[in-house]
Amino acid sequence: MLHDNTKARLADFDDRKEELTAIRHYLHQNPELSHKEEKTARFVADKLKSWGYDVTENVGGYGVVAVLSNGTSKRGIAIRADMDALPIREETGLDHASANDGVMHACGHDGHTTILLGAAEYLARTRRFDGTLTLIFQPAEEAGTTSGAQKMIEDGLLERFPFDMIFGLHNHPGAPEGQILLREGPLMAAADTVEVLVKGRGGHASRPHLTVDPLVTACHMVVALQMVVSRFTDPTQTAVVTVGTIHAGEAVNVIPETARFAITVRSFDEDVRANLETRIRQMIASVAAGHGAVAEVDYQRGHPVVFNAAEPTALARSVAEELVGEDNVGTCNLIPGSEDFSHYLEFRPGCFVRLGNGVDSAVLHSSKFDFADESLTVGAALWARLAERFLEEDAG
Ligand SMILES: [Zn+2]
Numbered sequence: 001m002l003h004d005n006t007k008a009r010l011a012d013f014d015d016r017k018e019e020l021t022a023i024r025h026y027l028h029q030n031p032e033l034s035h036k037e038e039k040t041a042r043f044v045a046d047k048l049k050s051w052g053y054d055v056t057e058n059v060g061g062y063g064v065v066a067v068l069s070n071g072t073s074k075r076g077i078a079i080r081a082d083m084d085a086l087p088i089r090e091e092t093g094l095d096h097a098s099a100n101d102g103v104m105h106a107c108g109h110d111g112h113t114t115i116l117l118g119a120a121e122y123l124a125r126t127r128r129f130d131g132t133l134t135l136i137f138q139p140a141e142e143a144g145t146t147s148g149a150q151k152m153i154e155d156g157l158l159e160r161f162p163f164d165m166i167f168g169l170h171n172h173p174g175a176p177e178g179q180i181l182l183r184e185g186p187l188m189a190a191a192d193t194v195e196v197l198v199k200g201r202g203g204h205a206s207r208p209h210l211t212v213d214p215l216v217t218a219c220h221m222v223v224a225l226q227m228v229v230s231r232f233t234d235p236t237q238t239a240v241v242t243v244g245t246i247h248a249g250e251a252v253n254v255i256p257e258t259a260r261f262a263i264t265v266r267s268f269d270e271d272v273r274a275n276l277e278t279r280i281r282q283m284i285a286s287v288a289a290g291h292g293a294v295a296e297v298d299y300q301r302g303h304p305v306v307f308n309a310a311e312p313t314a315l316a317r318s319v320a321e322e323l324v325g326e327d328n329v330g331t332c333n334l335i336p337g338s339e340d341f342s343h344y345l346e347f348r349p350g351c352f353v354r355l356g357n358g359v360d361s362a363v364l365h366s367s368k369f370d371f372a373d374e375s376l377t378v379g380a381a382l383w384a385r386l387a388e389r390f391l392e393e394d395a396g
């Protein structure tokens with residue numbers, strides 16, 4: 001068979017393995033927290049500039065956007081990698097362990113960034129595409145309601161750097177290295193946080209009839225909230241309502257004035273999500289009323305559902321099968337964690353891909369976690385070939 005050098009193949013990245021591993025280890029050794037990725041962003045921007053990209057820095061914080069156009073097509077694809085690390089003290093004992101004490105790439109964003117750099121170098125060198133390539137190196141994925149995707153969108157990302165479709169990936173502990181997992185439709189959960197302040201009337205613990213006990217009220221609320229999923233959510237749907245904290249009282253002989261608790265709410269469907277909010281608010285209000293107390297509810301909407309559209313997911317699956325074979329492409333189960341990539345998907349169709357990090361990999365956010373270097377070239381080849389396929393030169 002003739003050597004096919006007209007498209008990106010996995011083998012094209014074989015001789016890049018060492019270089020990509022070195023980049024990944026450098027990033028792993030020099031982790032930076034959300035909103036503080038100054039050096040990481042500069043490192044990324046310098047490389048992209050050296051390969052001929054039109055680079056814009058400081059987009060929504062330390063975000064870096066690299067654009068490369070080729071040919072005449074108006075089509076555009078965006079690929080995003082996240083760059084931030086976590087406030088965790090690394091315990092891997094590896095040679096390339098964090099040199100920044102108390103900060104660690106425990107979610108593998110060092111790997112995601114390296115993969116996109118690998119694809120960037122390849123695509124700039126080969127230029128077998130017709131259209132515009134937009135590479136988004138995003139800060140602060142781990143930052144909750146002030147996360148990088150939201151900040152970059154607020155800073156005009158979609159208007160300043162137009163694209164038709166967007167892709168991103170996350171490593172996946174538990175799946176073999178290099179395996180690619182996909183799921184059309186909902187993949188990762190919407191995550192909302194609810195803070196509840198129960199106001200009663202404090203007094204002497206021996207005379208409860210003269211008080212409104214916020215502690216007992218809050219306890220009833222916690223129990224009542226267990227009904228929100230079991231009795232008020234469609235059983236064919238999935239949701240989680242977990243009360244993660246509760247605080248009330250200082251002394252055994254005092255009924256306190258207030259009690260506080262906080263809830264995390266996870267769902268995979270916008271209607272379910274809206275219903276959960278309605279039911280949680282109703283439940284808290286009615287239990288408060290029954291106890292003669294008042295409850296203040298601060299309902300904070302977090303990241304929406306990561307929803308993979310049909311067309312980009314089919315494209316990603318086809319490219320994945322082309323690169324690693326059908327046997328190494330699987331269907332991903334629903335993941336109750338959340339991801340700020342979902343914000344891009346509210347504006348553009350796209351697909352979030354999961355890439356195996358090894359069956360024995362430590363879990364994400366563990367002090368023992370490390371990104372699997374074996375997956376670097378698979379990820380880079382996936383992005384390179386995906387860009388070529390979406391921006392096919394003879395597509396017209
Ligand atoms: Zn994470």
Ligand SMILES: [Zn+2]
Pocket residue numbers: 107108109141170
């Ligand atoms: Zn992550």
